[in-house]
Amino acid sequence: MTSLRMVIAEDNLLVRTGIQALVATETDVEVVGACSGYDALMTCVDEEKPDVVVSDIRMPPTMSDEGIRAASALRDTHPEVAVLVLSQFLDPSYLLTLIAQGSSRRGYLLKERIAAPGELISAIRTVASGGSFIDPVVVESLVSAKARNDAGPLRQLTPRERQTLAEVAAGRSNLAIASAFNVSERAVEKYINSIFLKLGLRGDRDTNRRVKAVLMFLDSPPV
Known part of the structure; x- marks a missing residue:
């Protein structure tokens, strides 16, 4: 090896x-x-x-x-x-x-x-x-903090959607997220579609682009 x-x-x-x-x-x-x-x-x-x-x-x-x-x-x-x-x-x-x-x-x-x-x-x-x-802990902390202080769309996310957003930003595949949450891959797809709809982000299937889009959103100033 x-x-x-x-x-x-x-x-x-x-x-x-x-x-x-x-x-x-x-x-x-x-x-x-x-x-x-x-x-x-x-x-x-x-x-x-x-x-x-x-x-x-x-x-x-x-x-x-x-x-x-x-x-x-x-x-x-x-x-x-x-x-x-x-x-x-x-x-x-x-x-x-x-x-x-x-x-x-x-x-x-x-x-x-x-x-x-x-x-x-x-x-x-x-x-x-x-x-x-x-690190999903980093992303989830940032998402939660921004959701508390931001009047923008992050407040619309449910707790499960915020957890999913952290996993997406960490580069996890839908299958890996489904396994971690003990739900179906179809359920994860629904979470992700809902997240991007609420945040006004295009649901790009490329993981790297999704990571960058989420982090750019997190770094944006409050609306």
Whole structure:
């Protein structure tokens, strides 16, 4: 079996070591590099040619948005490399910047969810295979907050539709959502059609476009 080659970029030693420990049990994942800053990460990718990078958003030298900038730069220099960024922040601007050039091979996961059983490795495998992963907890929190404060169409969504919207934005297929909710795939299709009708969004069947459309809506100012 071919190993999935991974580079970790995280300035916190304990977090970096924890990530390595979590993936160490996966026989098909090999950590080929670990670093603590932007420059070291870019050099490591050039030298090691990994399949996926797992990176903190804020690292040296500026402790601002190095992980997001790395993901953008790698889209041009190493388009085949997937990037999963780790964040402590529920900030839609980070998400939008991350997927501005496309959501394929890009993922966003909250640090607090790293230790959840299977969550980290699932996100890694998803982006490494060409998909997109956006933590549904992030999206659901943003949807709920906006629904409370916005006089616009999000208030029209039912609790189940808000949960479904979070799953859609996370890149889940209709089948995966149906399995998670223990309902039929047809029921999920109805939820999604209702969501896009209420939000005035075109029900594009392409997952990546749906992710971007939902996140753009979340980032829009209140009506």
